[in-house]
Amino acid sequence: MDRRKFLKVAAGGAAGAGVATTGFLLTTAGEKPASVVARREVPTTCEMCVNKCSMIAVVEDGVIKKLNPNPENPKSRGMLCARGNAGIQQVYDPSRLKRPLIRVGARGEGKWRPASWEEAFDFAAQKLAAVKEKYGPQGSLWSSTESFQESFFKSLGLAFGSPNVERHPTLCLASVNLAYSLTYGTMPSFDLQNAKYIIISGANRLESFITPDTMDLIQSATDRKARLIYLDPRFTVTAAKADEWYPIKPGTDLAFILAMLRVIVEEDRFDKEFVSTYCVGFEQLAEHVKPFTPEWAAFETEIPAKEIVRIAREFSDAAPRAVYYAGRRSSWYRDDFSMRRAQAILNAIVGSWDRQGGMVPNGKVELGELLFLPWDDPVAPRADEMDKNFPLAAKGDGAYLTLRENVLAGTPYPVKAWMVHKQDPMNMLPDQAKTIRMIEQMDFIGVIDIQMSDTAWYADVIFPESTFLERQDPVEILPGIWPVVVMRQPVIPPLHDTKPTLEIVQGLAKRLNLSQYFDYTIEQWVHEQVKDLPVNLPLEHLKQHGVYVPPGFPKYGTTLKPEHRFVTKSGKIELFSERLKEAGYDPLPVYQSPQQPPAGKLRLILGRRAYITQANSTNNPWLSSFQPENDLWLHPTVAENMGIQDGDKVEVSSSVGTVRLKSRVTQEIRPDCVFMLHGYGKRSKWQRLVYGVGAADAQILETAWDKVSGGAAFHETFVKVRKV
Amino acid sequence: MAARAKRYALVIDARKCINCKACVVACRAENGVPLGKSRNWINEEIRGEYPRLLATFEPEQCHHCQDPACVRVCPTGASRQRPDGVVVINQSDCVGCRYCMIACPYDARFFREDSGVVEKCDLCASRLDRGELPACVETCPSKLRVFGDMNDPSSDIAKLLATRQYRVKKEEAGTNPRIFYLL
Structure with a gap:
């Protein structure tokens, strides 16, 4: 009911x-x-x-x-x-940000004085203007993460003249987005509700994050509608619900996929009609996968060859209702892009494209746009040198780790002001000590947030944003197989002296002589967005229902016409990629056996739990009560060798740092790995539930990235563990 | 047509539980349950040895028994059963003696130090009276709880009970629980 x-x-x-x-x-x-x-x-x-x-x-x-x-x-x-x-x-939350604050002690000392909005705006504008004067507008960095008002903040950075708008994807899903974009010209959604065979590498969707995919997956898996094959070094909730779980050797998923490709090609199990009509490069692919026998892959992955063969056969039999599911955070290894590309290619050759139960290109809904005065494009090149380092990657998102290296090296130019919008680079980036050095070399740091994050803790001025239940946001399209338009409207007036991002941006713009670009209200903005939606009284509809659901979705097969042009160089689905080749990369996924931890060290792997997925939920008492502190998962044989018992305090060190936390001795992890949850061991004292409680993965993670997408490689750190 | 007596009950498909705690937080918000206490919870069990492991998650709350031991032992009548089967506690009549906590075979009750009374799941009685589903039922991402009137043959819950195999917990306690776990 x-x-x-x-x-x-x-x-x-x-x-x-x-x-x-x-x-x-x-x-x-x-x-x-x-x-x-x-x-x-x-x-x-x-x-x-x-x-x-x-x-x-x-x-x-x-x-x-x-x-x-x-x-x-x-x-x-x-x-x-x-x-x-x-x-x-x-x-x-009694410890949320309630009024503007200006730092009075040293950075990171946590001494503040309350300020009026006028004073905070004046202070920040003077600092920004001084940096602009001395280093040019490119001397400023504008960091933001996906939110409904992000575009206002990014616009301020661009109107200020800075090319350095840095977003989060290279710490998250850049490699998977790029892999699918270079193969299909778009990142599709997965029709898990109707799929019959689902393979997942590590994307712990039933535990780490609750989205429509989670709900579809649980119904499919438990109602026996779909067979779920799951590869993960850790026994997760997804592993528990899967039909088959393989504790794959970390970093070898690509070997598993290449062997699947070989079986499907050698045994003629691919969708010939689909491949010849919609794909290019099949011959090169067939040649490329020849050496990757199931026996070879078994040695690499520790998954028996006969299981790889059987899974490849079952997968191709179930196609097109068969998908190798992409998941979300894809920042694991140095070759992450290649692994995601191989998944995309596998899904293509069995024809699981734009069909029920396969991958489906996202549906489209049109919103209107408010016309505002355009600013001149920033003239300086980006400080992260995307063109040079990652020529195929999404330029507007930037590459966070190369950015940090460049800022610290002062190349290609000095970056001395950092405006942060609802991001916590202190916990998002690996090697926290390095992030602190980046912070220390800034002349100015301003943060917009709702809570005192570890990054806000190091800021010079803090602008408190109203929470999502206290403000009007632009409406937003949620893309996917069922695209919808959603409304966020104020439920109550702001409790404290806080403002929505647009008003913070306007306050700064006024003092930076940029007001002409932000000469509108949120009401005007929303009005222009929704006025042509094909529904009676669109604004009223959204206010009353919170959502507009366009008719006619899901749509399957809109791209399945031989004349359809995919947004790729050839206009087809690219199994072999000329663009990759031209840019100097491997045009087909090439496997390199991952480096294994040396004797006495273990591989640190990361993951999430849905009630605290991002680092910003661990200070929420209703959520942290389920996991008040994080612990280090250790396999019992490893723990025994080190004389560690469940619950003992351990020291975990890498080349960049050392943390201490409790151990959790458990059968649920491979003996060559350790695992810890993200979001603990905060430095900000206002994060009262997790300040100094447990440990921050960012303090021990080493810096490494995928060379094609620039995505961080978070699972490449080997750590030493000892009882303390 | 004579109105049939309602009998609210819950069917739980524990296989669908992913231990996400949405039900626990929804209940805390809906019923103002203080931190450290909970009206509903998820039993977790992991068995076996690497790499042959099994995990089960089983949501649980007051079983709203047909013959509730808590009601029988309550000296003041604060614990009582509504005509629709929901076992409730009238807080103004509760003297905090906690006999009911000892009597309950499911350990579904807790004592609130701040108010000096005993509390437990009442299937969100105030939501039911507004025609809404209990918060845990509504919010669940897996939709693993089916709530309804088991005396109404056209209800989803009655249909499930008629067609699926199920078990109850601690049948031997003789309280006739009304949470049915699908097999």
Whole structure:
């Protein structure tokens, strides 16, 4: 029974999920004395992670009491995860940022004085202007992560004249996005609801992150609709729910895929018609995969050859309802791009493209745009030298790790001001000591955030943003097989002296003489976005429903016409890539056996849990209660050799740092790896639940990246563990 | 047509549980459950040796028994069963003696130091009275709980109970629990 169905039997009020205020008789089991409560239900959009599920906020007497899922959004599948439910705590967190702050002690000392908005704007604008004067506008760096108001912040950086807008993908999914883009011309979605055979390398979708894919996967796996094959050095929830789990040797997934490709090619199991109509480079691929026998792959991966052969056969039999699932964070190894490319190629040759149960190009919805005065493009080249280092990668996103190297080296020019929008580079980047050196060489650091992150802790001025339940955002399209338009509207007025990002940007722009580029209100912006949506009274519709669901989705087969031109060089799906070859890379995925940890060392692997996926949720009491501190997973035989018992304190060191945390001796991990959760061991004292509690992976991770995408390689650090 | 007595119950498909804790947080928000206490929880078990491992996750809360031991032992009548089967605690009648906590075979109750009364899952009785589903049922990403009137043959829950095999926990306690775990 779904929520709406159950609501039909209810009396009045709650059924129309609008914003109308109703007096409501609150009774508990009909026994408490009835009290009249002003109760409102406001549909809005979650911001606890990047997935943007729809929710309905219940407000009683001006206080947010509950966040419920909004069943009208097909993408959120009528659910709200633990983090979504804990969104209330973000608003009422006593240690959130409540007013602008200006640093008075040394950087990182945590001494602040409250400032007025005028003073904070004046202070930051003077510092930015001084850097511009001395080093040019390219001397400023503007870092931001995906959020509905990110575009205002990025625009300020560009209008200021800086080419250095640095986004998060190279710390996350840059390699997978680039691999699919170079193969198909786009990053598709995976139709897990209808797939019959799903292979996943390491993407721990049932545990690390709750998205529509998670919900489709759990239904498919448990209702026996699909066979789920899962490769991971760690026994995760996804491993527990999979039909088959293989604790693959870390970094060898590409060998497994190459052997699958060989079996499918040699045994003539590929989709010949699809390959000849839509793909280029099959002959080169067939030649390329010849050496990769299942026996060879078995030696590399530690997965038996007969299982590789069987999986390859079952996979091709189930196609086109068979997918090698891409997952999300793809920043693991130095050859990550090649591994993702091989997945994309495998999916292509069995014809799992644009068909039910396969990969599907994302559906499109058109939004309007407010016309604003354009600024001149920045003249300086990017400080991360994307053109030189990663010529095929997405330039607008930047490459974070090469950026940091360049800033520290002062090449190609000095970067001395850093504006950070809702990012925490201190915890996002490996080698925290190096990030601190980057911070130390800045003349100015300004941070916009809702909480005192470790990066805010080192800032000179902090601009407190209103939380997602207190502000109007631009509407946003959630792309995918079911594209929807979602609305985030204020549920309550701001509790503290905070502002939405647009107003912070406008305050700075005014003092930097850039006001002409930001001469609009959020209401005007939203009006232009939605006014032509094909629905009666679009703005009212979005305010009342929180979501606009365009008809006609999912659509399959829109690209399955022989005349369709893919956005690639050849116009076809590129198994062999001329563009890669021209740029000096391998045109087909080449495998290199990964370096193994030397004697006495172990490979550190990372992962997430859905209730604290990003580092910004560990200070939320409703979430951290499930995992108050992180621990180091160690296999029992390894632990025994080191004399470590479950719960002992251990010291973990790499070439860049040392941390201490508790051990967790467990069967759930390979003997050559250790694992820890992200988001603990904070330096900011305002992160009171995790300040100095557990350990920060960023303090011991070494810097390494994938050479094609520039994506960080987070699983390439070998650590020494000892009992302390 | 004579109205049939309602009998609310829960069917849980524990195979679908991914231990994501959405139900626990939703309940905390809905019912103002203080940190450190919980009206619902997930039993976790990992068995076996690397690499042959099995994990099970089993959501649990008050079983809303047909013959609730907690109601029987309550000296003040604070613990009682509604006509629709939901076992509730009238907090103003609870004297905090905690006999019910000892009687409950499922350890589903806890004592609140701040208010001096015992508390547990009431299937979000106030939401039910508004025609809404219990918070845990509604919020679940896996949609593993099916809530409804098992006396209504057209309900999803009655259909599941008629067609699927299930078990109950601690049948030997004789309380006739009304959480049915699908096999």
